[in-house]
Amino acid sequence: MKQNQISNFALVLVAILLLQMDYAKAALSMKQFEKTLQMFRNACLPKTGASVEAVDALKIGTFPDDDKPLKCYVLCVIDMTGVLSRKKEFIESKMETQARVILPPELQEFALNGWDSCRTVPKQYKDPCDRVYYTVKCTHGTNPSKFTFA
Incomplete structure (x- = not known):
């Protein structure tokens, strides 16, 4: 019984420490972020069949309207960030938390800021790949020089 109480206390203590953590300090460095993007890319390219050339072109703002595998690639990457529901809809409460x-x-x-500017875009699309793709495209348009993608 005492061991169980000690274990419960330790769990509560860990939970309190995690809640006190400053999200700004928990953010990835640019190098860590680039490695994470590469991991997303390695997972989503074979899963979606998107071409490497089309994926690379996203970084310079090329968002073709007729490339379904590319759209689903974008969905796959964004889904890996944990901001989408099972129905592949954005979970607004997770957007800031995950960004931080x-x-x-x-x-x-x-x-x-991009999310704030583009939060109505998902409502315009029923298809999950389109919904996420056009939201990311909109975000790119808010500040192309800062945009990066897996």
Whole structure:
């Protein structure tokens, strides 16, 4: 019984420490973020069949309207960030939390401002790949020089 009480106390203590953690300090560095993007890319390219050339072109703002595998690639990457529901809809409450954890500090405000500017875009699309793709495209348009993608 005492061992169980000690274990419960330790769990509560860990939970309190995690709640006190400053998200800005939990953010990834740019180098860590780039490695994470590469991991997302390695997972999503084979899963979706998107071409490497089309994926690379996203970084310079090329968002073709007729490339379904590319659209689903974008969905796959964004889904890996943990901001989508099972129905592949954005979970607004997770957008800021995940931005503060996943993105380097120098990209956080861009991402959050982009989301604020583009939050109505998902409502215009029923298809999950389109919904996420056009939201990311809109975000790119808010500040192309800060935009990066896996």
